[in-house]
Amino acid sequence: MASQVEISPASADGKGSPSYRHYEYGEDGTTVAIDQPQPIVQDLQPPKGYYRSPLFLGTFLAAGLGLAAGNGAFGLAAPALGLINADIGPSASISWVSIVYILTFAIGSTLVGRVTDIFGRRWFFVGGSVIAIVGTVVCARAQNVPTLIGGMTLIGLATASQASYAFVVGELVPIKYRFLAGGGVWFIGLPTNVFAGKTSVSIANNPNLGWRFIFYVLLIMNAISFLCWFFCYHPPTFQMLHHGESAKKFIVGFDYIGFLLFTAGIILLILGLSWGGSIHPWKSAHVIATLVIGGLLLIAFFIYESFWPSDEPYLPLKLVQNVHYIGIIIVMTVVAMVFYGISILWPAMITVVWPSSIDLYGWKVCAASGVVGLGGIVGGVVASFIRRLKIFVLTLMIIGTAFTGAVAVVHQDNQSLTVSLMVIGAFALGMIEGIAVTMSGIAIVDQxxxxxxxxxxxxxxxxxxxxxxxxYTTVLSNRLSSTIPALVPPAAIEAGLPPTSLPALLEVLQGLAPLSSVPGLTDTILAAARVAYRTASIQAYRSCFYTTIAFGGLGIVGACFVPNRSKKTDKLVAKELHHKRDEKVLEAGERIAHV
Incomplete structure (x- = not known):
């Protein structure tokens, strides 16, 4: 049996509400069941001048600066972790700075989305910016790595709200303009999105600024964002969302069990993945138990939501029963899988294969992660003019997969070709990111x-x-453990290095020891060893970029289920901002026709 959902727009006068009608078809194509139209959301027609009002423009700026600060906390700080660790460390726990950010961001995203759907958004986003301010202050003043980790934990939690622009801004504009609005939000954060690598290197290596200035810049962004949220962002309150209902009813009926199962599962899975191969061996009980229990908890979460649904489920199952929504999630996830990979592999690879000045290095880093951000901006703009998004996203996914996989041709003598391949692939993936994030809030039945x-x-x-x-890190580590022993020792010994000096030489090549620590080392031996080490590294990185092709293949499958844009919902506006002075009137159910 097949199914179809048809969405009908509001009435022409703007007073009606859009609805959906669900059809079920038998094997012979005849209609066997039709659900009655159900309301999706009030279809609002904002008054003239609304999108030029301080309310909307201030909210837009708040979302843009918040996203810039949230992304910048990772994009600017990650490249400088080596300098940071040298200054306030050294500590073996420095990797936790990135881990806690990813962890808290992952668990906070669903929580912020679901809770604000139910209770209203204003104070959660004002509060999120306050947490971000506290987190950046803690990081900027940190005197040791544990304090830095604590500050980044707060920043990760705050980023869960700051990165929610797709629904915060998206629901305020007509659906046909959501892509354009998303691109505009990304545009505000150019220095921390597109030019993060260059910005980070320039600030951290400037003796007059230093790595702490990164967090001071983020602090300024968060402070301005807070002011904009506080004074301009007045979305529907709880009473406007639930006329006549008590907050106590929704607090009691909230899906706490679902929240705990989902959150615990995500935490354990990410911890297990982060521990494996670095803090603990993959075969250790710490890693295996954490991964297994985390996976079982997520399975239990979906079983619980399916058979014991609460009044306010943590995840409405109608979302995951929507094949278009699942296709978008697959596409988003695959883009992230490739993006995270190139964000880690590319900076490390260009350091080894094409050593350069700090200034040039910063620009070359932007060829990967920075171009993804640029693609996100362009993707949002272009998607505003395209109806057949399925074909468009599918084409972009094929291009992104092909060109990032082709980076495997990397060689020390083809820098221009390799960088060009990376730029094209990263740009295509970035365009998908800009489209898919917005689509995840459009391809749903109930706004x-x-x-x-x-x-x-x-x-x-x-x-x-x-x-x-x-x-990626496992593949790289495994390949390096075979390519380096196979190439470096023979080259060094042939050039005249005593075999007993090999361990010290390998530490030098990895940047872990000074040249003076290698007995018998000469310029000729060092040159031969560096060439062999570069070749061994190139072979290892090639294997990693081949891995991106497998991820891209999954993304191509997901792209086949991405829906096209429908004219029927082009003018749908899900939520409208209001002035504080009008709040009581609106909570009583009346409509205000001005801003």
């Missing part, structure tokens, strides 16, 4: 679930990125 839809998709995307990071 009242937009927060949960975007939040859950973001959580899955982040988990996928963590899985991919583990796969």
């Amino acid at each position: 009242n679930d937009i927060g949960a839809a975007v939040g859950f998709a973001t959580s899955v995307r982040t988990l996928g990125g963590a899985i991919a990071t583990t796969i």
